[in-house]
Amino acid sequence: MTTLSPDIQSALEGQGIELPSWAFGNSGTRFRVFTTPGTGFRNDSLKFAEVNAEYANEFGTFSPTKIFSPIGSNVMDVQFQVAGQPTPAQVTGFGAVFSDVDVADATKIEFFDASGTRILVIAAPARSDAGGLSFVGVSYNSGERIGSVRIVSGNRSPDTGVIDGAGIDVVVLDDFVYGEPRAAEFHSGDADGDGVADPRIFRPGSATWYSLNSGSGAVSINGFGANGDIPIDGDFDGDSRADLCVFRPSNGSWWFLRSATGTVFVTVFGQNGDQPVAADYDKDGRTDIAFWRPSNGNYYILRSSTDFTSYYAFPFGQAGDIPVK
Ligand SMILES: [Ca+2]
Ligand SMILES: [Ca+2]
Numbered sequence: 001m002t003t004l005s006p007d008i009q010s011a012l013e014g015q016g017i018e019l020p021s022w023a024f025g026n027s028g029t030r031f032r033v034f035t036t037p038g039t040g041f042r043n044d045s046l047k048f049a050e051v052n053a054e055y056a057n058e059f060g061t062f063s064p065t066k067i068f069s070p071i072g073s074n075v076m077d078v079q080f081q082v083a084g085q086p087t088p089a090q091v092t093g094f095g096a097v098f099s100d101v102d103v104a105d106a107t108k109i110e111f112f113d114a115s116g117t118r119i120l121v122i123a124a125p126a127r128s129d130a131g132g133l134s135f136v137g138v139s140y141n142s143g144e145r146i147g148s149v150r151i152v153s154g155n156r157s158p159d160t161g162v163i164d165g166a167g168i169d170v171v172v173l174d175d176f177v178y179g180e181p182r183a184a185e186f187h188s189g190d191a192d193g194d195g196v197a198d199p200r201i202f203r204p205g206s207a208t209w210y211s212l213n214s215g216s217g218a219v220s221i222n223g224f225g226a227n228g229d230i231p232i233d234g235d236f237d238g239d240s241r242a243d244l245c246v247f248r249p250s251n252g253s254w255w256f257l258r259s260a261t262g263t264v265f266v267t268v269f270g271q272n273g274d275q276p277v278a279a280d281y282d283k284d285g286r287t288d289i290a291f292w293r294p295s296n297g298n299y300y301i302l303r304s305s306t307d308f309t310s311y312y313a314f315p316f317g318q319a320g321d322i323p324v325k
């Protein structure tokens, strides 16, 4: 996630505005897509004084090179993409720093899920001193994800005839913070959630997984499973990252480590000799537990959409065939 500049951080702290710890994560720059019903955006280095000389006195207490605002509208929408790629993404947290919030409840951030349903609205507190900043942000920690946000800045956008005051509230944005965008959908073999498959190895002798993550280029190493297990690709918990998963032929058990929570799921489904064919057959965005049985040419699918509590089966293929997986 992005990092607030030190001057903004100290300005906020000087006003007693408490910021969440996630607002100061690493400095990885992630690509955002901005849209506005207005005419465009202005990233201003002169405190918007060329738009209206009056503004030079309004937004004067912090790093002026970072001031940002939609023009022709006080509304902007933010959608997320995987860094450097056009892959649609989601985040678990997002926040913004506003400058010169005078009117309570006018400035706000609306949060939407992936389907476009509004899940939360937070209004920015009015500034507490003359050059005050206000911060609004949310960070989810139970798997919820933010598909987009709408930022409403004050009740008027900066313009030549617009004077801040007497109920007219011009507000500009100083900075954003957000969690690392992850692909909105699972892509096969993608362990780090950037939408690109990662080379992965399962070493049976030590039951160790090695993943060469496409996002960072780093290798992650994890122990999961046992010698004799078959490693399985899939996103069983639906967070767009591959989970560590094995099928254990000796007792027909399936084990996966949910990448979202680090908790283990285990169930028995199948028997020795069955061929695992895990994929998303019920199209709920999560991988289903599934196998093909060579002895009778049947597919057996344990639906993720029922939290792996119901299955169906159907014949397809015959003895001697090789299921594609
Ligand atoms: Ca204002
Ligand atoms: Ca990847």
Ligand SMILES: [Ca+2]
Pocket (backbone or CB within 6 Å): 234, 235, 236, 237, 238, 239, 240, 241, 242, 243, 258, 259, 260
């Ligand atoms: Ca996952």
Ligand SMILES: [Ca+2]
Pocket (backbone or CB within 6 Å): 279, 280, 281, 282, 283, 284, 285, 286, 287, 288, 303, 304, 305
């Ligand atoms: Ca599924």
